[in-house]
Amino acid sequence: MKKYALVGAGARALHMFAKPLTEEFQEKARLVGVCxxxxxxAERLSEDCGKVPVYTEFDRMLTESGAEIIIVAVPDHLHHVYVVSALEAGCDVITEKPMTIDAEKCQAILEAERRTGRSVKVTFNCRFMPHMARIKQLLKDGAIGTIRSIHMEWSLDGVHGADYFRRWHRRMENSGGLLVHKSTHHFDLINWWLEDEPEELYAYGLRNVFGEGRRPHGERCLTCTHTTSCEFYYDITKDEFAKRYYREAEEEDGYLRDACVFVEEIDILDTFSVNVKYSGGTLLxxxxxxNSPYEGWKVAIQGTKGKLEAEEYYSGPHAAEPPPAIKLYNRRNERILYESPRSPGAHGGGDSRLRAMLFEGGSSDPLGQLAGAWAGAMSLLIGAAANRSIREGRPIAVKELLKGKG
Structure with missing residues (x-):
């Protein structure tokens, strides 16, 4: 039976890891600590998960809990601190995406993994969504031949999109911006589908909706006088989890889970366009x-033998419908449809499938869905390089951000 310890006690820590470990995987896994x-x-998570031992110091948890694997679910800019410490203590690591937020921290993780001989796994749940996995299988089978170009459009609705601007993510120093924190999912999908690595990119980014001066505001939604006129008003008292884990925990660290999305502190951008050239010649x-009217994605993949188109919606008029069929167009003027029904559970069924592979084990992974540190590096570095391209107004060679090769 593997022993796990968890650093970070937020929503993702509770629902993705702690509850499943203590309720679904008791025969193969044991959660021996939370910090x-x-x-x-930490105490609330312990209460909700059968009184898991609580540690106030991470180093003590490493030495006293007996954990073999550390799960890292803290704010992104701290991932490298806990990942490297856990590796050096002789533990393997499972870390939330993104693996970290910039090239320097990424380099520290890669070097620690090589130095210690331990392993890092990154939780890219999008790889485990049935719709995404079906696309991977079709591409792997050569359904459209050699891939020449990919166009991906990802839209967050106002509810989801705004939430990044009221939490810790709204500072670049914490999250690396949305091109790292959010888009790492999407860049990893492209890398995985292609089985290739990014070479060079150019990016643009703007702040069109959120941030200082957009409209009258207060410090936070709870005490704001503009609640009836603000489309992004969020009532923390009606969210039981947020109330227990954040509102009632503010006295400890002053962190506001319902901070205003229009304040000066916000320095991340909200609208992006990125062009990437891959080592094998594919263009993305x-x-x-x-702040889209609906949430979802669309992708068009052009190959030497045909074209694949797919899309899926999570909110808006089409949210209740099954994902549209994957459409494959070949050179014989034929259109072939591949059905991929929606799966129940968080992230389109991706979370449960990922957990099964992490905690139940087994060596079968025909599509290469379980991601390691190098995959984590290649996805976050696209975002980090795009941030640099936006700042400097020039193309950036992605892997040159690292001092050495992985």
Missing amino acids: DVNPIR TYSLST
Whole structure:
């Protein structure tokens, strides 16, 4: 039976890891500790998961809990601190995406993994969504031949998009911006589908919706006088989890889960366009918006033998419908449809499938869905390089951000 310890006690830590470990995987896994900078959150998670031992110091948890694998679910800019410490203590690591937020921290993780001989796994749940996996299988089988170009458009609706601007993610120093924190999912999908690595990119980014001066505002939604006129108003008192884990824990660290999305502190952008050239010659055009009328994605993949088109919606008029069929157009003027029904569970069924592979084990992974540190590096470095391209107004060679090869 493998022993796991968890650093970070937020929503993802509770629902993705702690509850499943203590309720679904008891025969193969045991959660032996939780640590968080906010002791109230750690205690709440412990209460909700059968009284998991709580540690106030991460180093003590490493030495006293007996954990073999550390799960890292803290804010992104701290991932490298806990990943490297866990590796050096002789533990393997499972870390939330993105693996970290910039090239320097990425380099530290890659070097620690090589130095210690331990392993890092990155939780790219999008790889495990049935619709995404079906696309992977079709491409792997050569359904459209050699891939020449990909266009991906990802849209966040106003509810989801705004949430990144009221939490810790709204500072570049914490999250690396949405091209790292959010788009790492999407860049990893492209890398995985292609089985290739990014070479060079050029990016644009703007702040069109959120941030200082957009409209009258307060410090936070709870005390704001503009609640009836603001489309992004969020009532923390009606969210039981947020109330217990954040509102009632504010006295410990002052962190506001319902901070205003129009304040000066916000320095991340909300609208993006990125062009990437891959080592094998494939070209990617990618866009991300954060205030769309609906949430979902569309992709068009052009190959030497045909073209694949797919899309899926999570909110808006089409949200209740099954994902549209994957459409494959060949050179014989034929259109072939591949049905991929929606699966129940978080992230389109991706979370449960990922957990099964992480915690039940087994060596079968025909599509290469379980991601390691190098995959984590290649996805976050696209975002980090895009951030640099936006700042400097020039193309950036992606892997040159690292001092050495992985």
